[in-house]
Amino acid sequence: RIAAVDGDADAGVHAFLHVDAEGALEQARASDARRAAGEPASYLDGVPIAVKDVMTTTGLPTTCGSKMLEGWVPPYDSTVVAKLKAAGLPILGKTNMDEFAMGSSTEHSAYGPTRNPWDLTRIPGGSGGGSAAAVAAFEAPLAIGTDTGGSIRQPGAVTGTVGVKPTYGGVSRHGLVALANSLDQAGPVTRTVLDSALLHELIGGHDPLDSTSISEAVPALVDAARQGASGDVSGLRVGVITELRGGEGWQPGVLARFDEALEALVAAGAEVVEVSCPNIVHAIAAYYLILPAECSSNLAKFDAMRYGLRVLPEGVESPSAEAVMRASRDAGFGDEVKRRIILGTYALSSGYYDAYYGQAQKLRTLISRDFTAAFEQVDVLVSPTAPTTAFALGEKLDDPLAMYAGDLATIPANLAGIPGISVPAGLADEDGLPVGFQVLAPALADDRVYRVGAAVE
Numbered sequence: 001r002i003a004a005v006d007g008d009a010d011a012g013v014h015a016f017l018h019v020d021a022e023g024a025l026e027q028a029r030a031s032d033a034r035r036a037a038g039e040p041a042s043y044l045d046g047v048p049i050a051v052k053d054v055m056t057t058t059g060l061p062t063t064c065g066s067k068m069l070e071g072w073v074p075p076y077d078s079t080v081v082a083k084l085k086a087a088g089l090p091i092l093g094k095t096n097m098d099e100f101a102m103g104s105s106t107e108h109s110a111y112g113p114t115r116n117p118w119d120l121t122r123i124p125g126g127s128g129g130g131s132a133a134a135v136a137a138f139e140a141p142l143a144i145g146t147d148t149g150g151s152i153r154q155p156g157a158v159t160g161t162v163g164v165k166p167t168y169g170g171v172s173r174h175g176l177v178a179l180a181n182s183l184d185q186a187g188p189v190t191r192t193v194l195d196s197a198l199l200h201e202l203i204g205g206h207d208p209l210d211s212t213s214i215s216e217a218v219p220a221l222v223d224a225a226r227q228g229a230s231g232d233v234s235g236l237r238v239g240v241i242t243e244l245r246g247g248e249g250w251q252p253g254v255l256a257r258f259d260e261a262l263e264a265l266v267a268a269g270a271e272v273v274e275v276s277c278p279n280i281v282h283a284i285a286a287y288y289l290i291l292p293a294e295c296s297s298n299l300a301k302f303d304a305m306r307y308g309l310r311v312l313p314e315g316v317e318s319p320s321a322e323a324v325m326r327a328s329r330d331a332g333f334g335d336e337v338k339r340r341i342i343l344g345t346y347a348l349s350s351g352y353y354d355a356y357y358g359q360a361q362k363l364r365t366l367i368s369r370d371f372t373a374a375f376e377q378v379d380v381l382v383s384p385t386a387p388t389t390a391f392a393l394g395e396k397l398d399d400p401l402a403m404y405a406g407d408l409a410t411i412p413a414n415l416a417g418i419p420g421i422s423v424p425a426g427l428a429d430e431d432g433l434p435v436g437f438q439v440l441a442p443a444l445a446d447d448r449v450y451r452v453g454a455a456v457e
């Protein structure tokens with residue numbers, strides 16, 4: 001299937017940056033043997049999976065969609081990948097992404113964009129467009145994504161797949177090349193809510209190698225998904241977030257499908273009310289200070305000295321380390337990455353810290369408090385995942401602010417560390433493209449997003 005539809009940077013879906021057919025086949029044979037002996041390694045033994053190219057994999061390249069890491073093969077597995085291998089899931093390969101996970105369209109990949117399987121002239125979302133497209137195009141039944149500001153949920157919405165951002169710290173970040181440490185979270189990308197629950201239970205749990213990993217056990221997600229799928233949502237209080245209920249920039253077809261899903265929840269016995277989270281409207285502003293601050297610091301390690309790309313400045317006999325660093329970072333990083341390094345270093349500069357980073361942190365606290373107050377009234381909060389369906393390739397590439405604005409519904413959950421799911425809610429009338437329905441729950445209550453998600457699906 002990958003050979004039939006994936007193509008390359010110029011044509012086809014281009015979900016994969018690297019396919020490991022031989023390795024996957026070897027893992028599949030070992031899985032066959034285990035299952036024949038009646039000793040499967042897990043309930044997903046033998047089910048192949050695609051992994052976003054931001055998770056380290058021993059023996060397989062990990063580029064993060066950047067020229068900076070072209071050809072780099074990590075010497076260790078991320079904890080998520082180690083768990084997948086131990087559970088017997090053959091790893092099909094590494095999926096395309098916006099460079100260092102910065103973007104909402106996968107167009108910022110240094111290796112060419114991924115295309116939406118529903119319409120190859122449209123974006124598959126981002127930054128994890130490769131994982132979502134691989135699942136949507138039936139190239140892989142399961143995939144791993146990472147969600148720092150929506151990069152699992154928004155691609156899920158625009159490709160008609162299911163994507164889950166677990167509670168912050170619920171899935172290990174060890175071996176996830178950090179974009180923004182306080183926001184990053186790996187999670188499942190699948191075709192059904194139940195598949196996500198199965199995968200999430202497998203990759204979740206405490207990891208001593210990640211100091212921000214939480215010690216609480218993963219809730220019973222599969223049970224919750226089954227409960228929801230059977231239509232059992234009676235007694236659940238569902239809050240519609242007033243601030244994400246439409247207005248300028250919201251596509252009518254997205255809102256129509258959202259309303260229908262709400263009606264279905266009411267019919268199934270849920271109580272639906274509207275809840276205001278007034279500070280959510282500042283989430284994008286806060287995020288685009290906090291995220292660049294963290295990533296400018298994280299990306300300092302690409303100094304051309306330890307690993308990664310090294311470019312020698314032309315015409316200089318014995319260049320200084322700084323000159324090599326400058327030439328390498330100039331050649332290795334794309335425009336979006338440079339934009340965020342400049343933003344982040346500026347916001348953290350002495351004299352500006354309080355005015356920008358400090359203010360953003362205060363907003364982050366206010367947004368968290370809005371959620372805490374809302375969850376005193378309701379069990380889950382819901383909204384459309386993204387304001388529009390998949391836009392055309394190139395449409396927002398020269399307009400970073402327009403690109404950022406599409407994340408308004410997904411970013412708040414990352415700032416607050418709470419879990420969220422995007423489930424397919426049908427196709428918009430205008431363009432026949434998939435619409436996503438988002439469910440958010442309090443930290444550690446990931447089971448609730450599965451229950452409600454499965455009921456909507």
Ligand code: GLN
Nearest residue numbers: 101102103148149150151
């Ligand atoms: N669109 C977000 C950004 O550009 C997505 C980040 C993410 O979740 N990796 O920062």
